[in-house]
Structure formats: C-alpha cells, structure tokens
Amino acid sequence: xxxxxxxxxxxxxLAVGYENVEELDVNNYRVVPGSSAEVxxxxxxxxxxxxxxxxxxxxGRPQRSADAARPRVFISTKRLDQVLQLDEMSLLVHAQVGxxxxxxxxxxxxxGLTLGDYPPVVLTSSLxxxxxxxxxxxxxxxxxFFEDAVVGVSAVLADGRxxxxxxxxxxxxxxxxxxxxxxxxxxxxxxxxxxxxxxxxPESRLVAAYVLPSIDAAISAVYLALRxxxxxxxxxxxxxxxxxMHFDGLALPANHALLCTATAGPTDLCACDRDLITSAVxxxxxxxxxxxxxxxxxRRTHAGEPSPGPSPSLQVMATPSKLxxxxxxxxxxxxxxxxxxxxxxxxxxxxxxxxxxxxxxxNETASAxxxxxxxxxxxxxxxxxxxxxxxxxxAYLRALRDAIDPDxxxxxxxxx
Amino acid sequence: xxxxxxxxxxxxxxxxxxxxRRLSMRAVDLDTYARDMWPRLLLRYREGELDVxxxxxxxxxxxxxxxxxxxxxxxxxxxxxxxxxxGSGVCGGAVPxxxxxxxxxxxxxxxxxxxxxxxxxxxxxxxxxxxxxRELARRGYTFGHFPSSIYCSTVGGWLATRAAGQLSxxxxxxxxxVAGLTVVTGKGDVIETDGPNRALRxxxxxxxxxxxxxxxxxxxxARVRVSPAPQLRVFRGFExxxxxxxxxxxxxxxxxxxxxxxxxxxxxxxxxxNSFGSKDDPDDETPIVRxxxxxxxxxxxxxxxxxxxxxxxxxxxxIIAFAKGRTSxxxxxxxxLGKSSAVNKLFGVVEKVARRGCRMIIGLEGSRIRTEIEAAxxxxxxxxxxxxxxxxxxxxxxxxxxxxxxxxxxxxxxDGAFVDTMEVASSWDRLADLYKSVRExxxxxxxxxxxxxxxxxxxxxxxxxFASTAPDAEGAERIYDAIWRDGLEATTRVGGTISHHHGVxxxxxxxxxxxxxxxxxxxxxxxxxxxxDGILNPGKMGLQHRRRxx
Numbered sequence: 018x019x020x021x022x023x024x025x026x027x028x029x030x031l032a033v034g035y036e037n038v039e040e041l042d043v044n045n046y047r048v049v050p051g052s053s054a055e056v057x058x059x060x061x062x063x064x065x066x067x068x069x070x071x072x073x074x075x076x077g078r079p080q081r082s083a084d085a086a087r088p089r090v091f092i093s094t095k096r097l098d099q100v101l102q103l104d105e106m107s108l109l110v111h112a113q114v115g116x117x118x119x120x121x122x123x124x125x126x127x128x129g130l131t132l133g134d135y136p137p138v139v140l141t142s143s144l145x146x147x148x149x150x151x152x153x154x155x156x157x158x159x160x161x162f163f164e165d166a167v168v169g170v171s172a173v174l175a176d177g178r179x180x181x182x183x184x185x186x187x188x189x190x191x192x193x194x195x196x197x198x199x200x201x202x203x204x205x206x207x208x209x210x211x212x213x214x215x216x217x218x219p220e221s222r223l224v225a226a227y228v229l230p231s232i233d234a235a236i237s238a239v240y241l242a243l244r245x246x247x248x249x250x251x252x253x254x255x256x257x258x259x260x261x262m263h264f265d266g267l268a269l270p271a272n273h274a275l276l277c278t279a280t281a282g283p284t285d286l287c288a289c290d291r292d293l294i295t296s297a298v299x300x301x302x303x304x305x306x307x308x309x310x311x312x313x314x315x316r317r318t319h320a321g322e323p324s325p326g327p328s329p330s331l332q333v334m335a336t337p338s339k340l341x342x343x344x345x346x347x348x349x350x351x352x353x354x355x356x357x358x359x360x361x362x363x364x365x366x367x368x369x370x371x372x373x374x375x376x377x378x379x380n381e382t383a384s385a386x387x388x389x390x391x392x393x394x395x396x397x398x399x400x401x402x403x404x405x406x407x408x409x410x411x412a413y414l415r416a417l418r419d420a421i422d423p424d425x426x427x428x429x430x431x432x433x
Numbered sequence: 434x435x436x437x438x439x440x441x442x443x444x445x446x447x448x449x450x451x452x453x454r455r456l457s458m459r460a461v462d463l464d465t466y467a468r469d470m471w472p473r474l475l476l477r478y479r480e481g482e483l484d485v486x487x488x489x490x491x492x493x494x495x496x497x498x499x500x501x502x503x504x505x506x507x508x509x510x511x512x513x514x515x516x517x518x519x520g521s522g523v524c525g526g527a528v529p530x531x532x533x534x535x536x537x538x539x540x541x542x543x544x545x546x547x548x549x550x551x552x553x554x555x556x557x558x559x560x561x562x563x564x565x566x567r568e569l570a571r572r573g574y575t576f577g578h579f580p581s582s583i584y585c586s587t588v589g590g591w592l593a594t595r596a597a598g599q600l601s602x603x604x605x606x607x608x609x610x611v612a613g614l615t616v617v618t619g620k621g622d623v624i625e626t627d628g629p630n631r632a633l634r635x636x637x638x639x640x641x642x643x644x645x646x647x648x649x650x651x652x653x654x655a656r657v658r659v660s661p662a663p664q665l666r667v668f669r670g671f672e673x674x675x676x677x678x679x680x681x682x683x684x685x686x687x688x689x690x691x692x693x694x695x696x697x698x699x700x701x702x703x704x705x706x707n708s709f710g711s712k713d714d715p716d717d718e719t720p721i722v723r724x725x726x727x728x729x730x731x732x733x734x735x736x737x738x739x740x741x742x743x744x745x746x747x748x749x750x751x752i753i754a755f756a757k758g759r760t761s762x763x764x765x766x767x768x769x770l771g772k773s774s775a776v777n778k779l780f781g782v783v784e785k786v787a788r789r790g791c792r793m794i795i796g797l798e799g800s801r802i803r804t805e806i807e808a809a810x811x812x813x814x815x816x817x818x819x820x821x822x823x824x825x826x827x828x829x830x831x832x833x834x835x836x837x838x839x840x841x842x843x844x845x846x847x848d849g850a851f852v853d854t855m856e857v858a859s860s861w862d863r864l865a866d867l868y869k870s871v872r873e874x875x876x877x878x879x880x881x882x883x884x885x886x887x888x889x890x891x892x893x894x895x896x897x898x899f900a901s902t903a904p905d906a907e908g909a910e911r912i913y914d915a916i917w918r919d920g921l922e923a924t925t926r927v928g929g930t931i932s933h934h935h936g937v938x939x940x941x942x943x944x945x946x947x948x949x950x951x952x953x954x955x956x957x958x959x960x961x962x963x964x965x966d967g968i969l970n971p972g973k974m975g976l977q978h979r980r981r982x983x
Binding site for chain 1: 548551594595598601609612618624637800858929930933935974
C-alpha cells in the first residue's frame with residue numbers, strides 16, 4: 018500500500034494521529050506533530066501527494082494560497098516543545114523549535130542559566146521563528162547575533178529525510194550547513210530542533226541613565242564606549258519627545274537625548290563597562306541622571322511592565338555611520354507631513370542599530386501614506402527596513418531549492 | 434582522468450583575456466602549482482615522484498572581470514578551475530587533480546578601504562596575510578587573525594578554508610569576522626553576499642560560501658570586521674598538574690564570560706619536548722621582547738621570523754633533538770620514531786616519573802582598562818582552579834617564537850621522517866574522550882603530542898602533532914594514511930569535528946560524509962546551484978563529482 022493510495026487527510030492522520038489533524042478547507046490541513054520523526058513522516062507523505070508544506074510557529078496563522086488547487090499542509094510546531102538535552106558543562110541546550118525563547122528561558126533560569134541578553138520581545142517568538150527568519154535586531158551588544166548562537170540544527174528535507182548538523186564549537190569542514198537552514202524560512206528544510214549556546218547568569222547587573230546634548234552625541238558616546246570594548250547588555254537612546262512619552266512627561270532640554278544602559282557580567286567587569294560608558298558620555302558633553310529612569314526602562318523591557326503605546330510604526334536598521342542621517346531624514350519627512358514623531362534607538366550590535374519611530378498625525382497613528390513616505394526617506398538616507406528581502410541572489414536560491422526540493426513543496430511562495 | 438584539452442586553443446583564449454605575461458604554461462610553473470603544503474605530497478616529492486596531476490595553465494588575473502572571463506572560458510572548454518592563494522594549505526585543497534586552469538589570486542591584493550565608523554574594511558582575496566595586518570596596523574587597526582602561516586597565506590585562502598589565527602579565542606575564527614563576500618560563481622556571475630549584513634531576509638550566503646574551498650565560487654574580495662589595535666597586551670605562563678586540571682581551568686575562565694586572546698595548554702609530552710628547547714635553557718640568550726605594546730609600525734607581528742639558529746629550531750626539531758641524543762640525527766630519528774608506540778608508552782612512564790605537569794600560556798589584549806581588569810579576573814580564576822603562576826616570561830617567549838614551527842618542516846622530510854598535525858575540536862563534555870581516543874588512535878602508528886588551543890565558551894580544539902618514519906615512500910604513505918584514517922574515525926566516533934581550521938581538501942574528503950551525514954545534501958544542492966557544470970575545484974570535499982560531459 019503506498020501513500021498515494023490514501024487521501025492526503027488520511028495519510029496525515031496515520032502520521033500524527035486523528036486528534037492532531039484539522040481540516041481547514043478542502044485539501045488544506047493543519048497538523049500538529051509531536052516529534053521530529055512525526056514531522057519527517059508528515060513531510061514524506063505530503064511529498065508523495067505533492068502537497069505544499071508550510072511551517073506554523075507560535076503566532077503563525079495559515080495564509081491563503083494563490084494556487085487554490087494545490088493541497089497544503091500547515092505544520093504547527095506547538096507540540097515540539099521539549100528540551101532534548103541540556104549540557105551544562107559545554108553550556109549548550111538542544112531544544113525543539115516549538116518552545117518560545119521565553120519558555121526556554123524559564124526552563125534555564127532556575128539552573129542559573131540564560132539564553133543571553135537578547136531583547137525579550139525577540140524571545141516571545143518560537144525558536145523556529147527566531148532562527149528561520151532573518152531580521153535585524155535579533156542581537157545584543159553583549160552576546161552578538163542570535164543566529165551566531167546556533168551551533169547545530171535538525172531539520173527535515175522535502176523528501177522526508179532528517180538531517181542533523183553536527184555540533185562543534187567551530188569547524189573547518191566546508192560551508193556552515195546549519196546556517197544555510199537558518200534564515201531560509203522553511204524553504205530548504207523544516208527545522209525541528211536547534212542546539213543553542215547559552216550562558217551562566219551574570220554575577221552582577223548595573224543600570225545607568227544619562228542626558229546628552231543631542232541624538233548625535235548619544236550615538237557617538239555609545240560607539241566610543243563600544244570601541245573601548247564595553248559590552249553592555251542593553252542600550253537605548255530616546256529623543257526628547259520619546260523620553261517625555263515614556264517617562265511621564267520627563268522634560269529634557271530641546272533636542273537633548275536620554276541614554277539608558279545596562280551592563281552585566283563578573284562584578285568588576287560589569288562596573289568597568291558602566292564606567293567606560295560614563296566616560297564616553299562625559300567626553301560627548303553629557304551627564305549622568307536619575308538611575309530610576311534606567312530601572313524603569315529595564316523593568317519594562319525585561320520584567321513585563323507595560324510600555325506606553327502605541328507601538329512603533331516604523332523600524333529601520335542602519336549601520337553606525339548612517340544612524341544619524343536616517344534619524345534626521347525621517348524626522349524631517351514626518352514634519353513635512355505635519356505628523357508628530359518620536360523615536361528611540363536600540364539593538365546595538367556589530368552591524369549597527371535599529372531606529373524605532375512612532376508617527377502620530379492627530380489620530381492614534383499616522384496614515385499609511387505618511388509611513389510610506391517616511392520609509393522612503395529612511396531608505397534614501399541609507400537605512401534598511403525591517404523585513405526587507407535580499408533579491409539579488411534569488412536565481413541561486415531558486416536553483417538550490419530546485420536541487421533539494423524538485424517538486425517545490427517546501428513553503429512555496431516564500432523568499433521567491 | 435584528466436580532461437582532454439586543446440592546449441593551443443586554450444593558450445590563445447587565455448592570452449586574449451589576461452595577455453601573454455600573466456599566463457604560463459611552462460613546466461616549472463605547472464609543477465609549482467601542482468601542489469600545496471600537504472605533507473603527503475611532500476613525501477612524494479621527496480622520492481622524486483613527478484607523476485602528479487598538474488594544471489594545464491596558470492593565470493594571474495588582476496581584475497574581477499578577468500576572472501569572470503576565465504570562468505566563462507572554462508565552461509566553454511569544460512575544464513576545471515582551481516583558485517590558488519598562498520599555496521600554504523596542508524590538505525591538498527589546491528591540487529588540480531583533473532588539471533585545468535589554476536587561478537593565482539595574488540595579483541589582486543588591494544586593501545581598498547577601512548571604514549572607521551563601521552569597523553569594517555574591504556580587502557582583495559589575494560592580499561598576503563602579513564601585509565594585510567601591517568597595513569591595518571599602520572591605520573590603528575587589527576584583523577586579529579594570526580595563523581602560523583601568516584607570512585605565506587592570503588586573505589582569500591583564510592576565507593575559503595575557515596582558517597583560525599592564534600588569537601581566535603578573543604577575535605574568533607575568520608568566519609566570525611566576515612560581513613560580506615564578493616564571489617565569482619561557477620556560472621561566471623559576480624555576486625555580493627550580505628551587503629547590509631543581517632538586515633535582509635533569506636539564508637546566509639556568506640556562511641555558505643565561507644569554507645567552500647573553491648568548490649562553490651572564487652572569492653575575489655571580502656568585507657571584514659576589524660578591531661582597534663590593542664592598547665595593552667598581557668601574557669602569563671601557568672603550570673597545572675595534568676591535562677584534566679588545565680582543561681577545567683580554561684573552561685571556567687571562558688564560561689565566566691572572560692575572553693583571553695590566547696589560551697594554550699600543552700599535554701605532558703608536548704610540555705616535555707618544549708622544555709628541551711631554548712625556552713627553559715639557561716644558555717639561551719634570546720632576548721625576550723616585552724610589552725606593553727609593540728610599535729604601531731610593526732603591528733602585532735614580529736619583524737620577521739628570526740633566521741633559523743642551530744640551537745633553537747622549534748618544536749619539530751626538538752622532537753628530533755630529543756630522539757637523537759648524541760648519535761646522528763637520521764639514525765636516531767629512525768630508531769625513536771620507528772618504534773613510536775613504544776615511545777608513546779615510554780612517555781607514559783616518563784610523565785609519571787618526571788611530574789613536570791603541563792605548561793599553559795594565557796594572553797589577553799585589547800583596550801587598556803578593560804584588559805587590565807579581565808586579566809586580573811582570568812589569572813584569579815586559573816589559580817582558583819589549581820594552576821600555578823609561572824610569571825610573564827613563558828608567555829612572552831611563546832609570542833616571540835610562535836611562527837617558528839611552520840618553517841621547519843622541510844629538513845625533517847629530507848631526513849626521511851615525516852610530521853603532520855591534526856586539529857580536531859569538540860564541545861567540552863566530549864573533550865576528554867576526544868583527547869584520549871585520538872591520542873590512542875595515532876599513538877599506534879606515530880609519536881604523538883598535543884596541545885589545547887582555540888578555546889571557546891562551548892568547547893575547544895585539540896592540536897595533535899605526530900611524527901614518524903618509514904624505510905621508503907610507500908611505507909611512509911601507508912603509515913601516514915593509517916594515522917589519518919584512525920585519528921579521524923576516532924574523532925567522528927566520539928562526536929568531534931574532523932577539522933577545526935585546516936580545512937578538508939583531498940586529505941579529509943573521504944571523511945566528509947561521516948562528518949555531515951545527510952546534511953551533505955544541502956552542500957550538494959548549493960553546489961548544483963552555484964556551480965552547475967562542476968568546473969570549480971572538482972574532486973574535493975567529498976562532493977559527488979559532476980561533470981557536464983559525464
């Protein structure tokens with residue numbers, strides 16, 4: 018009896034059990050496998066039916082397809098929620114991708130371990146989503162880029178084959194095949210689990226707040242400190258309007274900026290990093306200010322205290338030399354459109370930082386036209402919009418997919 | 434095996450691209466470009482065996498467009514292309530096993546720009562490592578990559594093999610320092626990967642191309658991350674009772690979040706052999722050059738390796754010196770290395786009697802204030818873990834001698850022996866198993882010693898040095914192959930990686946499937962995409978050999 022003798026729905030039920038298959042529409046199914054073996058089975062059976070396979074993470078919803086005739090299988094990672102191995106000696110965790118970053122953090126925390134000082138909002142996604150989609154800002158000045166913490170992945174290819182990239186601290190045996198799967202958004206393989214580098218919880222944490230005479234000075238101070246090798250666990254620059262909104266009407270002098278910082282690590286280094294930042298701030302003409310501002314910022318980003326809304330309308334990544342220009346361009350453009358705008362800069366890493374703009378045109382949010390105009394201004398000034406896609410290598414990605422997935426069942430329509 | 438090539442037509446066509454002066458088909462050049470520094474090839478050359486594959490032509494392009502034209506020509510002729518950097522590879526990665534065109538990249542050697550705001554620079558692949566580092570040093574930066582081959586390797590070679598420098602614990606391996614690559618693919622397109630780095634969605638083509646050893650594309654330039662030149666360097670020697678204590682001490686330092694630039698732990702035999710050299714020798718008059726900071730003009734490099742002096746010739750000669758006692762070098766070496774398993778056992782006894790313990794070198798560098806604090810924390814952590822402080826001298830002595838070994842191989846081969854190194858790595862939980870298994874596996878065939886270097890928070894590499902001898906070339910090759918077979922199989926068995934930084938080439942190609950298992954399918958798919966005709970460095974890295982004609 019071959020797979021194609023059964024209907025797709027029946028084949029899927031055989032793979033994961035009746036209770037884990039839901040028929041969404043004619044020939045559209047959501048399945049919830051409970052192990053990587055079940056994922057392999059599902060993909061193998063979907064492949065026999067030439068059905069499209071779409072991964073669904075924590076917040077994912079089945080999307081409508083342009084090709085209505087094609088049977089589709091949405092594979093939810095909800096039940097892939099186990100820690101498979103915790104190697105406290107090497108500080109590595111092997112976790113299934115249905116766990117969200119925060120859930121994993123809750124498992125690690127009682128053992129004195131942590132995923133690292135990544136922005137908690139990044140960690141609200143499932144690991145699969147964090148790893149499979151490359152967007153800027155999944156990083157920290159202290160621990161680097163999240164994708165650099167991925168030491169190995171297990172994935173299922175289009176033909177139902179499971180691959181497990183081997184774990185080693187570094188290797189020199191050809192391309193990094195795990196990193197080919199990271200960022201591929203399920204088009205090369207369906208990632209079922211990942212081995213991640215983790216850290217011991219820091220001995221100390223210190224926060225500090227500073228006022229600087231301008232956004233430019235604040236950005237300069239940050240890079241001055243980073244050049245002195247300070248490795249802060251968090252950095253955020255607020256412009257005057259953003260500071261007033263976030264800190265209950267805090268009145269900074271016009272065009273000034275508020276810088277909040279957090280450092281972590283062995284106590285001496287933690288204090289050293291804070292002092293390096295303080296020196297840099299003073300060199301740029303700034304002063305220290307009320308630490309309780311930084312405390313509140315840290316509680317909001319890390320302890321779930323609500324931040325004043327609405328959420329930012331525009332996220333732009335820029336390299337260190339372009340940050341100031343992008344900031345100015347968007348502010349100018351918003352003013353031209355008679356729009357109130359405020360901004361903060363955070364997620365500093367080796368590539369640059371992310372600017373978050375909140376645009377208000379009298380109502381709750383600015384109109385789409387104004388946001389689009391600001392996006393264009395940001396792009397012209399040398400920034401990259403959150404979620405923008407590299408297209409110049411599309412032909413090569415297509416050829417790679419042709420070779421590994423000739424029937425194009427893996428997340429078709431994505432990255433294409 | 435070697436494709437049939439219409440040599441005259443090839444010459445005409447290549448001349449049209451690079452002109453007659455940057456093309457050679459002379460035997461002496463073809464011989465030179467037939468090999469790299471793979472010791473197994475040196476064994477053959479020692480025996481005067483010249484029946485090895487050679488390229489049909491060597492070209493020295495100066496522009497990306499010339500490389501594009503050569504690739505298109507190779508597609509048309511259906512002949513292979515092998516990119517060639519410094520020729521310092523030790524795995525046969527640049528050997529043109531099917532002939533074809535060897536592209537020497539060394540005329541593309543510009544350090545084009547350093548963007549000081551971004552701490553990145555654009556550099557051509559053919560630039561020599563030492564010149565690159567000196568150019569950066571002049572501008573107040575460092576790439577932080579100091580392989581022992583730095584005087585004879587190129588930036589492109591580092592990128593193509595995922596090389597590591599001696600200070601990798603702080604600066605990372607070369608792949609950790611790349612923001613983007615410019616590559617000519619097997620289709621003859623010029624592609625740029627990861628322009629704005631991680632800002633854009635899609636898989637990381639940079640990480641797919643790094644380490645592909647010329648099988649997926651020809652790297653012509655790179656955008657790499659640089660660091661401000663260190664303001665302070667601190668070195669210290671330590672001693673521990675045994676390997677296990679030393680390994681544990683290093684792990685504790687790194688997992689505390691401290692980042693020394695260099696960490697080296699020598700096992701008992703390596704420590705013993707090293708002590709036969711000049712470093713602990715009271716007659717040694719080598720002035721120890723002390724910090725705090727080397728002059729900017731010299732960067733982080735010594736002026737040049739000192740001319741070889743008879744009394745100190747690096748570790749390799751010390752192995753021999755140790756073996757020879759008062760008799761002649763060759764006889765003694767044969768005697769000692771010929772019974773290497775017995776010697777290894779003997780050293781087991783010597784270790785226990787001598788109780789010399791294991792030597793450790795720790796170095797830190799970077800910005801003045803942070804390095805001071807990090808050094809104090811590091812040394813404290815080591816002492817807490819049972820390491821004994823031996824002062825600064827061993828550290829500075831290591832720094833002064835660190836490039837010596839690599840230039841002392843040929844005399845050993847001349848004398849009828851061979852040496853090679855095997856660099857494997859694993860996570861900390863498997864490291865003790867890895868050390869024991871590989872040491873036993875190699876120890877059946879050769880004298881073997883090891884040091885632990887390139888440590889990370891999640892694991893460490895082990896660098897085995899082995900030496901042996903055989904009456905003839907055939908016998909030597911048999912022993913050599915057995916060492917690699919048993920060593921790498923032992924590595925895979927305990928879950929380590931078969932190469933930390935030397936690459937794969939021909940040497941480790943048969944073990945790639947064991948290393949990557951089913952994941953090789955992704956490498957094969959990348960090959961099909963970037964080099965559909967299979968013209969780029971064919972026959973390497975365990976990829977299935979695909980040729981259009983077959």
